[in-house]
Amino acid sequence: MTKISNLDILQKEQILTKDIEPVEYPVLEINLNKVYENTRKVKELCDSEDISIAGIIKMTHSMKEIAETMIAAGCDYIGTSRLNQIKKLRKSGINKPLMLIRIPMISEAANVIRYADISLNSEKGTLFELNKEAINQGKIHKVILMMDLGDLREGVFDVNEIIGMALWVEKELSNLHLYGIGTNLGCYGAIVPTEVNIGKLCDTAEKIEAAIGRNLEIISGGATSSLTLLKDGKMPKKVNNLRIGEGILVARDLDEIWEYDIADLHKDAFILKAEVIEIKDKPSHPIGKVFIDAFCNTPTYEDKGIRRRALLGIGKQDLVNADTLNPFDKNIKIIGGSSDHLIIDVEDCDNEYKVGDIIEFYLSYQHILYLINEEDVNKVFV
């Protein structure tokens, strides 16, 4: 038997305490440098038309590293959809104006004034309550009135109504500052931003300016999908702000849906790594009477004979649409999963996978949205 020296014990302790801290999978790996570079590229495009950027971080909850990276790369505002996230960003000391981009709830009014610098609005009743709270707290809060140009999510639909609302905010609501107007497209109605619909936003802005007798500071012409207009050189000149999330953080929509190549944006700022926990040759058709799976579906299976399949330690609890993941290894096929497992077919892979191997996936918006909030998924910055 070998004698254990003090040195061995010391080394063992170091291993146990800090030297080798095992990574726990699954891992959502976040490359801040790629987020930075994407922000720079979008910023260059926007700078060409004097358009400021609100970096929208809702997809990454209130992750301050993302907000800080966007700010370092030149975003003028940080926006998100939920007040709880705004509150956390405020407490983390973010030094740019915080924009609440979901129309506030009346019940949130006090904390909207407390934590957000700017909010997007469409309801007089809510604006009235915001003003009351702003008076109570001795603050001036900036509001952007939202106009619905046909996407049919938030916003005032009627031009005269929004002009009237703007005039009312300007003249009657002492502690709200009418910062500007904005619109959102491509969300519910999946409506394409065009010179015509964004042009209508700009016409309305001019009418409001005539009514209140001054210029509006912000004309916010939409989200990532509006970058297509910019790229085509068709963005109406009056637009001076965009609210960009997906185009910086995921950068897939413009290329894969709109077929626009914008400055080689990185599509892998966020990737997923999951570990193989079982790997075996099994039949591809379940044995016995097929009934109902864990999610109340009655599935169908194609019988492809015996195939090599791997089981990964990640599942629908971590990301709802696990079967739409996009593996780095193009020969991997995702065949299904349950709450805690993802099953992949590796029969056609050149790589001989084994237990303990790490499988990597590209991600889209919906995946990141779930993974980021999942406590059982480790977030690692590289």
Ligand SMILES: *Cc1c(COP(=O)(O)O)cnc(C)c1O
């Ligand atoms: C989500 C959202 C954005 C950002 O959209 P992306 O497509 O991620 O750029 C902008 N504005 C509003 C109101 C939003 O809800």
